[in-house]
Amino acid sequence: MKSLLSNLKISVPDKIYLKDPESSKLGKRIIEHSILLIDKIGFDCFTFKKLGVEIGSNESSIYRYFESKHKLLLYLTSWYWAWIEYQMVFTTYNVHNPTKKLLKAIEVVTKTIEKDDTFSHINEILLNKIIINESSKSYLTKEVDIENKQGYFIVYKRLVKRLRDMILEINADYKFASSLASTIVDGALHQHFLKAHFTSITDCDANISPSDFFKELAVNAITITK
Template sequence: MKSLLSNLKIAVPDKIYIKDPESSSLGKRIIEHSILLIDEIGFDNFTFKKLGAKIGSNESSVYRYFESKHKLLLYLTSWYWAWIEYQMVFSTFNMPDKTEQLLRAIEIVTKSIEQDDTFTHINEIVLNKIIINEYSKSYLTKEVDSENMEGYFVVYKRLITRISDIINAINPDYKFPTSLASTILEGALHQHFLKDHFKSITDCNDKVSPTDFFKELTFNAISK
């Protein structure tokens, strides 16, 4: 996996940024430290001025890459989903059995994240925490429809479609493959959040993972 990913660039829709942060050392520092700072103080309290102070650069230098902190959040979330998509594609590529493909896909999109040393400027464990806590803020906006038309959410939607296609291949008569696929993706974030903050309203804990739950939920649904 690492050797394959090392030859690939995680592709983020280019309309999200002004200048590709992967194209310079400053851009990579902006991404690295924005992840750490958002995790530290939360997205609502995050500003480019605070980020500039963290990286020892002017606030204006951040604006050369992103026009707003909303666009930066869109970049981080798109990068995360593209990273998850690469893992899912490579892990399921040589699996002829569709049931095994679906089990593996569910594992990848619902598991607890481990650090990937391929991308040294991105802490995927911390980024996952941001996705769990802040992802909904990237689309719960008045601009969501226009941004969707611009392709800002294409990676997220493509990942859901990949899972939906596997479900449909297993049971073509199942009526709700896309709804189920999007429920797996969104529900996993929610169950991880509940497990960390509202333990009394989830069955997920140290012994039962969101992966366990969504495997059972999925196969109970599509086997009927």
């Protein structure tokens, strides 16, 4: 219970930012408009100078919140996964049947995001698109091991571990619980990408969702060897 409650808050590892963007109006505008701008022009073309123009503020002011656009991406991904984790813990909390619980968790992790008005300055639909298109760039770098040691990816890893634990609750003997969990989380993003851009190599479309695929895949993987 304690462990659950301590993670319900959308909190991002504090080493990621220089100054907490949640602590000021400008900080919130930075987050709000960085999501809009990254979605619009892509992370590769996104710069703090362009963001400054967008929010009518100065480049140098943005640098006081984030060292680099890479750190900003780390912030956005951590926020996103913490938000997903919150929903996962919340929706599975009073579900006692292990299989039902896992299916609910997979649903949360793999579904197409809908509007959420809890956090007014964050557009979760666009943020989800950014996660699909850009989040892997946050760890596919030469600095990944150093940054991993500094805890920049704990939220993501914690989410995968929660999923792994639910898998093991169903079948403690399943040998690939961690790999299955990480495959579901990463694979869902990939299927959403394929659905939008490479339709010929996915079955996901208006009728079939990534959730359908991964739910069946997971249940078959875990229960067949039971």
